[in-house]
Amino acid sequence: MSNNPRGLPLTRAHIERIFPKLTDEQLSRMQERGHLRSVKLEVLVEQGDSNVPFFVVVSGEIEILRPSGDIETLITVHGPGQFTGEINMLSGRRALFRARATKPGNVIEMDRQNMMALLQSDAEIGDILMRAFILRRVELVAAGVGDVVLIGSSNSARTFQIKEFLMRNGHPYNYIDLENDSEVQHLLDNFHILANDIPVLICQGKFVLRNPNNQQIANCLGFNELINQTALRDLVIIGAGPSGLAAAVYGASEGLDVLVMETSSPGGQAGSSSRIENYLGFPTGISGQDLASRAYTQAQKFGAEILITKGLRLSCGGKPYIVENEDGSKIPTRTVIIATGAEYRRLRLKNxxxxxxxxxxxxxxxxxxxxxxxxxxxxxxxxxxxxxxxxxxxxxxxxxxxxxxxxxxxxxxxxxxxxxxxxxxxxxxxxxxxxxxxxxxxxxxxxxxxxxxxxxxxxxxxxxxxxMAGAAPNTSWLDGCIALDSKGFIKTGADLSPEYLSNIGWPVARQPYSFETSLPGIFAVGDVRAGSIKRVASAVGEGSVAISFIHKVLQE
Missing domain, CATH: 3.50.50.60 (FAD/NAD(P)-binding domain)
Known part of the structure; x- marks a missing residue:
């Protein structure tokens, strides 16, 4: 991935959009958010670093490299007017690569907080950075270039599941197939990997995960590292399908402190769709994965945080509400949106x-x-x-x-x-x-x-x-906390009769808002909600509209 012949080849023709050169006037505006720093021949960022700074080259040169033992693979070279970073700058996740100044010069250095503020306040520069970050990640995924090596087998269901997890989380990886790669034995011997360890994930060339689950992968890659799991939130959204991501975009863009919790991968059921052709604004269609990826990035742009976790429980005994995840973390929140969706029903077959x-x-x-x-x-x-x-x-x-x-x-x-x-x-x-x-x-x-x-x-x-038949709601984790209909979907709004509300002791004077559940301040949107229209556009609409009611609850 490079505009330099020494780097990796690009799969896209528009190099100037991936590696744009900023004008002097734009550089001046960026310097207001950061500070000018002199650099010598030095490593500025190491692979795996957290709290990675954002650099704009004023003079000199910065190489981006993928280290693997003693070997470095050149990704690209940033010259004057160009800048470092890709999608991980939005999420705050660890650095995928090493950044090294190879010529003395000056750079504008900016911490992530100021870089995010610049994205949101300067439309012109924000568009340039966002486009470049997104396209760089697309190139890395297409080229299979990142900080992860997956060693697996076509005869392993778990290998397929890990590939799906990495793909749907947009994380670039290099895949080595045991059946087809003649050089794989050297790698197995080097890391002392046995055949029954497969599939194996190697993070940053040094951490070896043998047949890992999704949570172990998320931890190794630092997906959740910078997320405060004890702070009181305005809103916790459970589920990162279209409805949950829509709520995250609207909530975060309107100033709410939003945390999204997802047990697997963004996109929900829609993320597995090959092409959605009847969604407004995409006349030639868009894949569910692309739609989810764009929404995921958009939510992060506005400051929503996304936690990949396993196992959830809603503690609904009092306020603030508490959302617990499998590791025992208890996240307090003033309001909740449940957007856990539905999954295709399993065929009733014994094997x-x-x-x-x-x-x-x-x-x-x-x-x-x-x-x-x-x-x-x-x-x-x-x-x-x-x-x-x-x-x-x-x-x-x-x-x-x-x-x-x-x-x-x-x-x-x-x-x-x-x-x-x-x-x-x-x-x-x-x-x-x-x-x-x-x-x-x-x-x-x-x-x-x-x-x-x-x-x-x-x-x-x-x-x-x-x-791809039927729809079973993902509500078993609620454990009787919220009213469900006979099929397990969450009842909301007018579906909660006055008699029922009286029997359970509905604690506020008003009736439930649209999409509000049997607990005030907890809402359900998208496919998990009883009576919802099972369409992507409807799910997105419900997620965005629910935010207007969240504001009302927060003001009560």
Whole structure:
């Protein structure tokens, strides 16, 4: 990634947007936020450093390097008028690379707090920095260049899950496949890695995680390092899907102290969509991952903090409310927005879990599409997500079998997707059909499905199934704290009858606001809410509107 022939090659043509050169007038405005510093031949930032400063080169030169033992790989060279940093400057996460002054000169040095203030107050410079930060991260992800090496196997479901976690968190990594890399044994020996340790994550070339869970990965990469988990917050948002991220953007931009808590990866169910074509403002469509990534970055720009954690519990016995995570941290907050969404229902098959990540998937992104190129695949479901997946997978698969239990798609899918499916010869629709068995050794190898009308059973040598049917709300963690409907979705607003409120002792004189739950000051938005419209635009709208009621509660 470089505008210098010694650096890594770019995949984008517009180098000037990734490595812009600031004008003298812009440099003068930036110096007001920072201070001028003389540098000699020295390391300014080391890989893994926290509280990383932001540097603008006035004179001299700064090299950005990826260290690996005694070997350094050049990423880019910043000359006069150029600046350091990428997306980690927004989140405050650890430095991915080493920054070294290779020529004596002067730089403008700015701490992260002042850099963030500059982003929000100077529209012209803010646009330049944000665009460069985002595009630099895109290039790093595309090139697989970062501070992480993942050693895994195509025969490991956990390897796939780690790749998905890193991808959906936008963290660049280099992947080494045990089955295809002839040089991998040297690396295994160097770090004393055994075959049963796989998958293995190596952070910063020195920390070795053997078959890690997501929380261990987040800790190793310093995702949560700078987040204060004891400070009283104005608002804690639980869930970083479209509704949660919308609430974070609007809340933080309006001055609230916002913390978002997510147990896995930003984007929620929408983040697994290959392409969303009916979302306002994107006439050619946008992938769920891209939409989530942009919203995630936008929330950080306005100062929202995002905590990747595992296991949540809401303590609702009094105020302030307390949100507990698995490590025992107790985060106090004046208000809460629950945006934990829903997940696709698991098929009722006895050996389903065995093939999850090894032939059975719950998303259809570029990552999954690479696993089934040229093969037949199955998509289970008749909603928009299933339709988007079928059309996307048809671009690379040999054939896509769509299995639905109903007689057709008209009641559950947008018309534009139905037309797209009808016009795609590779997509075959099977109505009144369900999978009844999955077979295979390590990986899924064959599938049987049955027509519920004719009772005819068919067996096919198909090794990839994409399940996108039904919606089970993520509310089990609430443990009876908040009123739910018969299907487990959270009841809000007018769904809470006066009789019910009287019985539970609703503690304030007013009726619940829209999206407010059976506890005042706790709101639910998006797919987790009873009666919500299961569309991305609706989720975003609910998240943003809920902030207006949060302000009212905070004023009470």
């Amino acid at each position: 389903l879990q065995r093939f999850e990540g090894m032939g059975v998937y719950y998303g259809a992104t570029f990552l999954e599409s690479q696993l089934c190129k040229g093969d037949e695949v199955i998509v289970v479901g008749g909603g928009n997500s299933a339709g988007q997946a079928a059309v996307f997978l048809a671009e690379s698969a040999k054939c896509v079998h769509m299995l639905i239990r109903s007689a057709g798609l008209a009641e559950s899918m947008s018309r534009y997707l139905i037309r797209r499916i009808e016009d795609t010869p590779k997509i075959i629709l099977h109505t009144h059909t369900e999978i009844i068995t999955l077979e295979g050794d390590i990986h899924l190898e064959s599938v049987q499905w049955q027509n519920s009308i004719t009772k005819e059973i068919e067996e096919h040598k198909i090794s990839n199934v994409f399940v």
